[in-house]
Amino acid sequence: MKEKKLTTYDVLHVGDSFYYVCNEFNLLIKFTGKGEHKIIGVIPEESLDAKALISQMMLINERIILIPLNAKNIWIYQINNQKWHCIRIENESCEYKFMKAIQEANKLYFFPSRYKKMIVLDVLTDEVRYIEIADKSQGICNSTFFRSDIVVKDKMVYAAYCGGDYIFEFNLLDETYEWKKVGTDVQGYCGIAWDSEKFWLLSKMNEKKVFTWDGKASVGTVEIATSDRGRNRGITVISGEIIVLRDNESITMNLNANKDSCDRAPAYFFCKKNANTTSFLRYNSEYTWIQNDAEHRINLTLSDKMINNYFSGKMDIKESYFFSHNEVVTENELFRISDFVKVLSSQ
DSSP states (O other): OOEEEOOOSOOEEETTEEEEEOSSSSOEEEEOTTSOEEEEEOOTTSOTTOOSOEEEEEEETTEEEEEESSSSSEEEEETTTTEEEEEOOSOTTOSSOEEEEEEETTEEEEEESSSSEEEEEETTTOOEEEEEOOOOSSSGGGSOOOOSOEEEETTEEEEEOTTSSEEEEEETTTOOEEEEEOSSSOOOEEEEEEOSSOEEEEESSOTTEEEEEOSSSOEEEEEOOOOSSOOEEEEEEETTEEEEEESSOEEEEETTOSSOOOEEESOEEEEEEOSSOEEEEETTSEEEEEETTEEEEEEOEEEHHHHHHHHHHHTTTTTHHHHHTOSOOOOOSSSOHHHHHHHHHHO
8 A cells, every 4th residue: 555655843742642734735643552643634724735834733721732834824723622723813825934832831932934023822812912023133034034943941032043143032021032143154043952051053054064152252163064965954952962954964963072073864854852752753754752761663654545535535525615715726646636526516
């Protein structure tokens, strides 16, 4: 049986199971403790073949909050009753809206990628408000803001700016912020990490250089020998090591490195660590997670039969809305001419 390999920006572990929204299609999928991939549903008001809708998922009060990347709005999936709830936001057509959200008490702070404001969501009332990020540094806000690698330390959030030599410092207690210039002629960063003593900053344009920063004035550099092709994507600290993520390789180095003595490995789509789980996803769909010192590994895949059966069963019910209200319908491996005829005949 042919299997479709899947990727995702995030995996949310809940008990013995985990959830993810795949990047290839509009599907919320659950992997059960019994080793079964189960399609839970589709994000409403999005086309079935929409790609990279979600950047992050957070479980709060038995609700999965989906952080929108390309999705038009914020969606919440309620685990107990299996219902969807929409929180509408401004500028829903913006692509690559947010790549990271941080929780502080009853608030979620959405840090923008190409969206031009921060969003603050009250998770008790579902009320949304916006924080303008003023242009204080000669056009600093005319580019993409931040990627997903952000540091939270002592109620301060540190985000590396993609468009220049700046770090965005945001105070979670009073919601004030400051731009700090770090480095010279770096032309942007694509991630920041903290090793309990210093920050690590990954250059966006100079892919052979990693910067260290003491949080004040001191800036150091570590040279790394990257392959000629590929781009830097992010940086993280896991188990006392720095991992540089590139789209064609991953580079692991010691925290005390001052020259290139690094290990190379195939590229990770992401590497993450939270309180209970360390997880890695490779571009070939191999997903590894470590919980309680036990390592688990599977491939994120769905059979073509499962995907087609799910969509075919939905096509003449409410999901037909997505296709019948689009001006352009594109034939692809999930939605063929026969499916389109089926939709039209049901209208």
